[in-house]
Amino acid sequence: DSGVTQTPKHLITATGQRVTLRCSPRSGDLSVYWYQQSLDQGLQFLIQYYNGEERAKGNILERFSAQQFPDLHSELNLSSLELGDSALYFCASSVARDSIPSTSGNTIYFGEGSWLTVV
């Protein structure tokens, strides 16, 4: 158990709909990351938050948005869903905003993922 909690684990929804994925980071972790894993794109970084503020943005579509709340949990909102959005969405967390690569304590732990199927 990584300590990162994601809900829901599985979600099936129709095209055009909107869903919200939720993530609770490990206790004490201030950074939250969202990743998308699909068969054709592999693992792609979407967005990072640190202590409530957006820190970095990756290949996140405009239809997707995220936020991190004062209690440090995060939500990823996916709207106007398309078939191609079907994927495994991961949340991950780490202690720091900026990494100190030589410090193993700054590793990144992943949740179990949320399987999204758009039909």
Added chain:
Amino acid sequence: AQKITQTQPGMFVQEKEAVTLDCTYDTSDPSYGLFWYKQPSSGEMIFLIYQGSYDQQNATEGRYSLNFQKARKSANLVISASQLGDSAMYFCAMREGKGSSNTGKLIFGQGTTLQVKP
């Protein structure tokens, strides 16, 4: 640009034997971190081992060790005494960024599927 390459799409190993999964990386930043994750068929991403670019020793975690060859830009994962439960996809990843602008974002390789035979 930073890049991670895993050249072995699939590998087989006999139970109780050791296996090496290859990973090469490309970066111009002298400060970086390398990770290995295991993804079983159930889907979760499990952290295995971490190596920092300035670490003098190769990282080890139980049956996992990382053969870090900085000059060759390789970070191969060695699994000793393979077990049936080691059958999974394995991803090598690198933390991207330069110095203080490092965001902690990970770049992943395409993964290697390992199957352990009884």
